[in-house]
Amino acid sequence: xxxxxxxxxxNPQLAATYTLVWExxxxxxxxxxxxxxxxxxxxxxYEALDEQxxxxxxxxxxxxxxxxxxxxxxSLGKRPGAAQRARQLxxxxxxxxxxxxxxxxxxxxxxxxxxxxxxKDLYTHAFIVFACAHYLRSEPAAQxxxxxxxxxxxxxxxxxxxxxxxxxxxxxxxxxxxxxxPLMHLAEAFLASLEVRPEAATHAALLDLCNGMxxxxxxxxxxxxxxxxxxxxxxxxxxxxxxxxxxxxxSSARLSTHALAADMAEAMVRSQQQGLRDGAVCATLKADGxxxxxxxRIWAQAEYLRALTLLPHSDDALKAGLQHxxxxxxxxxxxxxxxxxxxxVSRHDMPSxxxxxxxxxxxxxxxxxxxxx
Numbered sequence: 001x002x003x004x005x006x007x008x009x010x011n012p013q014l015a016a017t018y019t020l021v022w023e024x025x026x027x028x029x030x031x032x033x034x035x036x037x038x039x040x041x042x043x044x045x046y047e048a049l050d051e052q053x054x055x056x057x058x059x060x061x062x063x064x065x066x067x068x069x070x071x072x073x074x075s076l077g078k079r080p081g082a083a084q085r086a087r088q089l090x091x092x093x094x095x096x097x098x099x100x101x102x103x104x105x106x107x108x109x110x111x112x113x114x115x116x117x118x119x120k121d122l123y124t125h126a127f128i129v130f131a132c133a134h135y136l137r138s139e140p141a142a143q144x145x146x147x148x149x150x151x152x153x154x155x156x157x158x159x160x161x162x163x164x165x166x167x168x169x170x171x172x173x174x175x176x177x178x179x180x181x182p183l184m185h186l187a188e189a190f191l192a193s194l195e196v197r198p199e200a201a202t203h204a205a206l207l208d209l210c211n212g213m214x215x216x217x218x219x220x221x222x223x224x225x226x227x228x229x230x231x232x233x234x235x236x237x238x239x240x241x242x243x244x245x246x247x248x249x250x251s252s253a254r255l256s257t258h259a260l261a262a263d264m265a266e267a268m269v270r271s272q273q274q275g276l277r278d279g280a281v282c283a284t285l286k287a288d289g290x291x292x293x294x295x296x297r298i299w300a301q302a303e304y305l306r307a308l309t310l311l312p313h314s315d316d317a318l319k320a321g322l323q324h325x326x327x328x329x330x331x332x333x334x335x336x337x338x339x340x341x342x343x344x345v346s347r348h349d350m351p352s353x354x355x356x357x358x359x360x361x362x363x364x365x366x367x368x369x370x371x372x373x
């Protein structure tokens with residue numbers, strides 16, 4: 001659902017705060033990427049802007065960042081110029097990053113648009129599937145790209161429904177193995193693809209992926225989903241990713257009854273208990289709940305709010321969480337990406353990838369508010 005002004009809901013204070021944050025997104029964040037964040041020559045978003053809204057010196061452009069911005073501008077619907085920008089991003093994704101020899105997409109190009117990191121990255125390919133699936137709703141030309149991206153993803157496939165996180169340019173193994181975050185976004189991408197093309201093969205791949213995550217990544221002793229497979233040393237969990245997984249599973253009719261969904265509902269509660277400090281989501285903890293990194297990131301705060309929209313009687317928590325996001329992470333034009341464990345701003349640049357998290361959070365909030373709670 002596209003965010004909008006809430007019609008009516010049981011909590012007018014929550015609705016009022018939402019309206020302010022949504023307006024800030026439209027007037028204080030999106031324009032940064034329509035203007036100073038856009039490289040008109042390469043037709044690509046810069047990686048990040050500084051506090052004065054100037055692009056940081058260009059060293060690379062990532063396909064993943066291009067795909068995330070494709071999703072955002074596709075989702076902005078009838079906003080003037082949004083459709084044109086989406087078309088430019090879609091064309092640039094394939095012009096700059098597609099590998100004409102080996103297939104798939106490169107990870108990045110350099111400041112001049114030439115291939116830089118030519119490895120095949122699952123995280124990148126997952127976002128290309130995700131963005132193309134959303135773009136297909138308004139542009140039939142995305143059909144072929146989605147076909148290619150879904151086929152490319154399967155080249156990462158390994159045992160137990162899981163996928164390698166990264167391969168060489170020629171698709172040979174680099175020995176990296178599976179990692180949680182790319183797999184989560186692949187599940188998100190499969191769900192987006194199934195919304196526009198309910199194909200049996202994609203549905204089977206999604207279920208196999210969730211089975212593999214449950215078996216290989218979920219720690220039943222501590223009740224959290226780890227960042228590396230259970231057999232890895234020096235493992236950890238991130239509350240923001242627990243919230244993200246909880247939302248993906250619980251919001252999907254295809255996955256809400258999966259065994260992983262029930263376990264992630266418990267992980268959601270555990271992450272609230274262990275991973276919040278002063279209303280902010282901490283970065284990383286050991287499986288037993290010991291804090292490793294208290295950094296507070298805007299994307300994790302957004303994912304916490306998105307997860308809260310699925311919990312009953314969560315209006316008060318949503319209101320407090322959204323007010324915290326507004327007070328601690330938004331500035332007159334833009335946002336603060338990170339605060340340290342003490343609450344001081346620790347990262348002043350604004351990455352081009354963050355609007356994706358903010359948009360999906362606001363879309364979930366709009367849906368909850370317009371449904372009356």
